[in-house]
Amino acid sequence: MIGDTPLLQLRGVTPHLAGGVEVYAKVEGFNPGGSVKDRPAWNMVRRGLEDGHLRPGKTILDSTSGNTGIALAMIGAALGYPVKLVIPANASRERLRVIAAYGAEIVESDPMEGSDGSIVLAKKMFDADPDAYFKPDQYYNPANPEAHFLTTGPEIWEQTAGRVSHFLATIGTSGTVMGCGRYLRSRKPEVEIIAVEPDDAFHGIEGLKHMGSSIVPGIYDESGFDRKVGVATDAAYEMVYELAAKEGLLVGQSSGAAVVAALEVAAELQSGCVVVVLPDFGDRYLSTNLWTGWRDRHELAAAEENQ
Numbered sequence: 614m615i616g617d618t619p620l621l622q623l624r625g626v627t628p629h630l631a632g633g634v635e636v637y638a639k640v641e642g643f644n645p646g647g648s649v650k651d652r653p654a655w656n657m658v659r660r661g662l663e664d665g666h667l668r669p670g671k672t673i674l675d676s677t678s679g680n681t682g683i684a685l686a687m688i689g690a691a692l693g694y695p696v697k698l699v700i701p702a703n704a705s706r707e708r709l710r711v712i713a714a715y716g717a718e719i720v721e722s723d724p725m726e727g728s729d730g731s732i733v734l735a736k737k738m739f740d741a742d743p744d745a746y747f748k749p750d751q752y753y754n755p756a757n758p759e760a761h762f763l764t765t766g767p768e769i770w771e772q773t774a775g776r777v778s779h780f781l782a783t784i785g786t787s788g789t790v791m792g793c794g795r796y797l798r799s800r801k802p803e804v805e806i807i808a809v810e811p812d813d814a815f816h817g818i819e820g821l822k823h824m825g826s827s828i829v830p831g832i833y834d835e836s837g838f839d840r841k842v843g844v845a846t847d848a849a850y851e852m853v854y855e856l857a858a859k860e861g862l863l864v865g866q867s868s869g870a871a872v873v874a875a876l877e878v879a880a881e882l883q884s885g886c887v888v889v890v891l892p893d894f895g896d897r898y899l900s901t902n903l904w905t906g907w908r909d910r911h912e913l914a915a916a917e918e919n920q
């Protein structure tokens with residue numbers, strides 16, 4: 614059930630674009646675990662089983678900002694392997710509950726240290742007892758981008774009948790942009806690959822990394838894309854509201870950021886086929902600042918202005 618997600622043409626947020634420009638969204642929320650991370654999680658586990666690093670008696674251990682954790686918890690449950698996940702204590706409640714529902718154990722890391730804090734703590738746990746664990750290590754495991762090279766990239770190629778001219782993906786581990794980019798370039802060297810990141814170290818876009826201020830993932834390689842676009846948290850949130858209201862598409866913060874960048878790129882073109890990855894749906898963020906804090910304050914400020 615992992616993969617083969619739909620490619621949806623965005624029409625509600627694109628009327629200002631030139632007539633020859635089309636924007637398509639790869640809607641990854643349709644994966645069974647609810648996000649794009651089902652693909653690399655399954656590919657890393659599959660490779661681990663093949664090479665013998667994952668075998669009965671071992672526990673799957675990793676650090677994750679959330680979606681990979683859900684995917685690993687789901688896959689571990691389906692295959693009968695216990696799963697232990699290190700997650701910043703301020704990750705969204707919905708995600709933590711879903712992970713717990715699959716029977717995985719959650720170890721909370723310092724929220725002030727973000728995803729880097731989880732990485733460090735998970736490594737410490739693994740080093741203390743390496744024989745007990747299989748650590749997929751999505752930041753360093755080539756099976757992460759390989760998942761996208763083998764599935765997401767080819768799907769986009771087929772779904773656009775090779776017309777894709779620009780491809781955008783947000784960067785967390787960078788697996789999506791690296792793997793899809795490599796595949797699409799192999800089919801069409803002139804395709805433009807664009808990485809999307811938060812424009813600031815202190816951002817509110819769950820799942821993403823601001824590379825300049827983070828531990829750089831081992832799989833990250835700047836030659837794997839043509840350019841990088843920075844997106845502000847406010848703009849990403851506004852786009853989430855707009856996509857819900859104008860496309861009937863309720864997605865997460867990183868999808869908002871991805872579409873902001875896609876529309877920026879698309880606005881430069883007279884013709885083109887722009888494809889952007891929407892990593893997950895929005896229902897798992899209803900308790901986060903995206904819907905509970907920022908927007909309430911925003912509406913309050915607007916109401917005061919109108920008085």
Ligand code: PMP
Nearest residue numbers: 680785786787788789820867892
């Ligand atoms: N958006 C969300 C919501 C995510 O969870 C992730 C993964 N951390 C990404 C985007 C980025 O994907 P990748 O790890 O492939 O760069």
